[in-house]
Amino acid sequence: MYCLNGHGPISESGNHTFTLLDYRTHSNDAAKTKHAIKTYGSVLTSIYLNEEDTAVYNSDNASYYNASIKNPRTHELVLIGWDDHYDKTQFKKMPKNNGAFIALNSFGNSWGDGGLLYISYEDVHVLYETYALTRFERKQATNKAYFYDKTGLTHFESYGQHKSVFGINNFTSTVKETLKRISFFASPDVNEVRLYYGLGHFKGSAGSPVYTLKIPYAGYYTIDLPTPLSLKQAETQFWVGVEFKGNSEFLVPIEAPYPLMNYSISANRNEGYIGTSQTFKDLVEIRKNASVAIRAITSID
Numbered sequence: 001m002y003c004l005n006g007h008g009p010i011s012e013s014g015n016h017t018f019t020l021l022d023y024r025t026h027s028n029d030a031a032k033t034k035h036a037i038k039t040y041g042s043v044l045t046s047i048y049l050n051e052e053d054t055a056v057y058n059s060d061n062a063s064y065y066n067a068s069i070k071n072p073r074t075h076e077l078v079l080i081g082w083d084d085h086y087d088k089t090q091f092k093k094m095p096k097n098n099g100a101f102i103a104l105n106s107f108g109n110s111w112g113d114g115g116l117l118y119i120s121y122e123d124v125h126v127l128y129e130t131y132a133l134t135r136f137e138r139k140q141a142t143n144k145a146y147f148y149d150k151t152g153l154t155h156f157e158s159y160g161q162h163k164s165v166f167g168i169n170n171f172t173s174t175v176k177e178t179l180k181r182i183s184f185f186a187s188p189d190v191n192e193v194r195l196y197y198g199l200g201h202f203k204g205s206a207g208s209p210v211y212t213l214k215i216p217y218a219g220y221y222t223i224d225l226p227t228p229l230s231l232k233q234a235e236t237q238f239w240v241g242v243e244f245k246g247n248s249e250f251l252v253p254i255e256a257p258y259p260l261m262n263y264s265i266s267a268n269r270n271e272g273y274i275g276t277s278q279t280f281k282d283l284v285e286i287r288k289n290a291s292v293a294i295r296a297i298t299s300i301d
Contacts, residue, residue: 148291
């Protein structure tokens with residue numbers, strides 16, 4: 001979330017030089033993961049990593065294969081390539097077939113094979129969910145992001161059994177600025193979105209969409225608005241919305257508490273809404289301390 005929110009557990013001065021605009025995700029799809037590596041240079045994934053567990057990690061050749069779902073994902077690393085002919089006998093526990101992803105770890109060149117790890121294609125976690133960063137830009141000092149989902153996406157929420165559902169957020173500007181972009185998370189079931197915005201706090205009617213977009217893959221999108229919205233002074237109230245259309249009812253991205261969460265999040269009334277074109281409901285009435293994960297990106301005038 002550091003490259004989305006622009007903050008994290010490091011010095012705020014001079015470290016966040018890029019802003020992430022788009023990423024795509026794939027689940028349990030080796031072909032799409034390989035294509036993403038080839039197209040974008042790398043993909044992010046997570047595995048169970050325990051160097052002391054000699055049943056899964058072979059330190060002699062930096063090979064790795066975890067076959068047990070009981071071992072949870074504990075570590076993120078970056079897949080930078082693959083070898084379809086990597087010998088299955090190199091792993092401590094032998095998978096059925098040859099083949100391994102080549103991963104770059106964060107432990108330095110003295111770890112593994114010059115910092116690299118060879119993960120079997122059959123590892124239970126390596127393809128569970130992969131992320132490819134597809135578009136980013138140098139951070140602009142005049143850009144500002146308005147959002148409530150400080151820790152990012154945790155769920156996709158439904159509104160009854162509708163397969164066309166709105167997510168709306170109210171914001172208040174802090175300076176004279178212009179709304180130029182809307183960002184949102186899209187689930188694998190979303191196939192089209194429509195964008196909306198307006199001045200004042202949301203009153204229950206979204207009106208006509210300002211932009212419509214087909215969604216080819218799950219992930220995070222930042223859309224440039226064809227007609228920016230001028231926020232002529234500080235304390236200007238405005239709202240942004242996205243209508244998600246898809247193949248299931250769980251379409252609206254939200255941040256919300258979940259069992260065993262080891263940090264706290266909060267939300268207030270009159271911040272975010274979900275609904276249909278006919279009816280809307282404050283999200284905190286559906287889920288306590290939940291926020292709609294839709295963002296407004298402005299440029300300071």
